[in-house]
Amino acid sequence: MKHICSICLDEVAESLLMLTNCGHVFDTECLMPWLNASVNCPICRENVYGWDRFNHNPQQPYQRVYLSATSSDDRSNVTVAQMQIKLSETLKELEALKTSYEELKQQIAQKDTLMEDLEKSNDMLRKQIMDLML
Numbered sequence: 001m002k003h004i005c006s007i008c009l010d011e012v013a014e015s016l017l018m019l020t021n022c023g024h025v026f027d028t029e030c031l032m033p034w035l036n037a038s039v040n041c042p043i044c045r046e047n048v049y050g051w052d053r054f055n056h057n058p059q060q061p062y063q064r065v066y067l068s069a070t071s072s073d074d075r076s077n078v079t080v081a082q083m084q085i086k087l088s089e090t091l092k093e094l095e096a097l098k099t100s101y102e103e104l105k106q107q108i109a110q111k112d113t114l115m116e117d118l119e120k121s122n123d124m125l126r127k128q129i130m131d132l133m134l
Contacts, residue, residue: 005030
């Protein structure tokens with residue numbers, strides 16, 4: 001299994017693989033100089049030092065990752081096929097969520113319009129009451 005550094009785009013030896021708290025993978029030779037110059041991930045710009053919300057302490061900015069992989073072609077093909085199916089299912093779920101999101105936005109817009117109409121009616125009723133009291 002090949003691991004590609006997100007900075008130099010070269011293949012990374014597993015012994016040199018680093019993973020930031022945001023999940024991006026780099027080789028040690030690229031990540032360490034970057035962290036000397038910046039506290040943000042070079043890909044997503046998230047602060048890699050973050051904060052441990054339970055202890056209120058800065059977190060370790062990176063973790064060394066040790067992976068093992070099999071070289072069996074059949075096994076890797078099945079894994080890729082499974083991943084493609086999962087990706088397809090996830091994309092369908094995402095589309096459904098986008099549709100729901102748009103429907104909810106329309107409902108909110110309708111409710112906002114209704115609220116404005118009710119506020120106008122309320123103002124008119126107050127004026128009528130004030131006129132009757134005079």
